[in-house]
Amino acid sequence: MTTTSADQSPVATALAGLPRVVDLLAARAEEHDRDATFPYQGIEAVHEAGLLTLTVARRYGGPGGTLADTVRVLAQLGRGDASVALVTAFTLLRHAEQARVAAWPAAGYRRLLTESRRGPVLVSTLHVEPGGRPGELPATLARRDAEGGWLLSGRKTYVAGAEALAWMAVTARTDEPEPRVGTFLVRGESEGVEVDPTWDQLGLRASAGHDVVLDAVRVPAELALGLTVAKAPPAGGPGPAAEGAEGAEGAVPAAELTRAWRDLALAAVALGVARSAADWLVRFLHRRTFADLAEPLGGLPRHRCALGEIEAQLIGAEELVNGLAPRVDRAEPEAVARTGPAHLLATRAAVSAVQQAVTLTGDPGLSRRHPLERYLRDVLSSRVHFTSDEAVLDAAGRAALARGARP
Secondary structure (H helix, E strand, C coil), rough: CCCCCCCHHHHHHHHCCCHHHHHHHHHHHHHHHHHCCHHHHHHHHHCCCCCCCCCCCHCCCCCCHHHHHHHHHHHHHHCCCCHCCCCCHHHHHHHHHHHHHHCHHHHHHHHHHHHHHHHHCEEEEEECCCCCCCCCCCCEEEEEEECCCCEEEEEEEECHHHHHHHEEEEEEEEEECCCCCEEEHHHHCCCEEEEECCCCCCCCHCCCCEEEEEEEEEHHHHHHHEEEEEECCCCCCCCCCHHHCCCCCCCEEEHHHHHHHHHHHEEEEEEEEHHHHHHHHHHHHHHHHCCCCCCHHHCHHHHHHHHHHHHHHHHHHHHHHHHHHHHHCCCCHHHHHHHHHHHHHHHHHHHHHHHHHHHHCCCHHCCCCCCCHHHHHHHHHHHHHHCHHHHHHHHHHHHHHHHHHCC
16 A cells, blocks of 8 residues: 555545556556466556555555545556456455455454555455356355364356465355355465466456366365355355445445445446547547548548447446446445446447447457457456346346336
């Protein structure tokens, strides 16, 4: 975490360094994408600017960044390098959840923050399993060891930043006669943790979203959080440590706030990628000419209207995400309930905008000599980390039916 000047808030100090960080990320993004190498230097730049601990609560000595701050940061980081933005997002989400429910034991969280003062500390929740379906209990199993702790075994997939995680919050079920589900805090360097390099996606190639294999990994009893009688976490939602808990906000369950933060944070990353695509398109239209034209393509009404369509989609999506974020910070139940559909609409707008930009530019848009094709691959591959359209729409439909059934 960084120190601040007397006339600036910690959040303002962190945000002031954002433009420089984005430039640094953009300068290396093509290289990491081409080689599928993890962007350690980019993560270091995010950390040095104080952005990786933006959501650490003030009571822990952090800036106390809000969701409104978070979506602003992630949208900008997404403009520089989507993979860095994604990995950053998951760390910010874990700190934000700790700020709301204080699920981590005090000593463990102090250790994490102490490490964060020395260098970047990446944290993520591991809940997705190969072949897993919504509503199922985790296949990852925790069994008691002779010392009263737990031995954790299983496989998690799509773990962004897997090779660089310092801490993993792993959802698992116990092998007890009446299974309990909880979140087990695992050090990335623990014996029995192995990263299986399975990530070979079209886009987000630098995000290292590999599988993590756990083979009898020992977890002390105090690092097993929120163990409750078996109830599967919602698809794409929070770990059981947050289930059923009431946050300081009172009326809105902490699990719902965790979901809402994730919805808008990941939507912001996708919108950042789409904004970079739109920026590149504007430069292309200013420069590109044909032999039979006296002016660049940007001077043609057809191209201006097509660009205007992209702008309209992105403006609407950005206003939606940025408008909901402060309302979620205020724990307004209606706003929290709307983040799923907002996430769906925003990511659809981001994908559509980049696809339209590629269509408008023709062959250059698909050339590896230009970044537009990378933006397309990144925004399409980000679907791996999104809640499925079907799940979001089914939930929205159920809510509408429930409202209509009220007298």
